[in-house]
Amino acid sequence: MESDELRIGTAEREEAARLLADHFGMGRITPDEYETRVTDAYAATTLGDLRPLFRDLPQPHPGFFGPPPSYAQTMQLPMYGPPPDPYPPPAPMPYAPSMPAPYSYRSKTVAGVLQIVLPFGVGRFYTGQTGLGLLQLFVVLMTGVGVLWPIIDGILLLSNGGLDAQGRPLRP
Numbered sequence: 001m002e003s004d005e006l007r008i009g010t011a012e013r014e015e016a017a018r019l020l021a022d023h024f025g026m027g028r029i030t031p032d033e034y035e036t037r038v039t040d041a042y043a044a045t046t047l048g049d050l051r052p053l054f055r056d057l058p059q060p061h062p063g064f065f066g067p068p069p070s071y072a073q074t075m076q077l078p079m080y081g082p083p084p085d086p087y088p089p090p091a092p093m094p095y096a097p098s099m100p101a102p103y104s105y106r107s108k109t110v111a112g113v114l115q116i117v118l119p120f121g122v123g124r125f126y127t128g129q130t131g132l133g134l135l136q137l138f139v140v141l142m143t144g145v146g147v148l149w150p151i152i153d154g155i156l157l158l159s160n161g162g163l164d165a166q167g168r169p170l171r172p
Helices: 010-025 031-043 047-054 069-074 108-119 124-127 130-142 145-160
Strands: none
Touching: 010 031, 010 047, 031 047, 047 145, 108 145, 124 130, 124 145, 130 145
16 A cells, blocks of 8 residues: 555644644745645545645644655665764863852951051061062152052952952951
8 A cells, every 4th residue: 555545643644734824924925825735634534635735835844754765765774883973972061160269268348458567568568479569669669759658468468458468258
């Protein structure tokens, strides 16, 4: 028995009517054509009765028509070896965001106040940044105007915070 002679049921008729409604909604068929085709779909008894309703329409067609001819030609299995994997490999997962650095046990408030009250790098010694503290001490001792640098640095520590010697943010 050929496939066009196979009898269809209510589910196949309703699927054909639903797909015809999709084509009508996309503007591919006129209202008169839609009414005629849906009436013919509900009156169909075999697959051969439904095929002409979709012959001039692009996909989607009812699934029970079978795969289109181009799909059947491309899905030939190789003669040797395992069949091709029907599932693509999983997509790589993005890296998880890094955890925020833990706070230092030193306070930005204490460091800022020390920089302002004792303006020769004491706040930087407190944070563990001895190189910067020594540089500020040297600039203050060599020039009298250099005292502005530790004061401005202290204000910045109070407003923005800073890092300790290990690169951890100072506690608020």
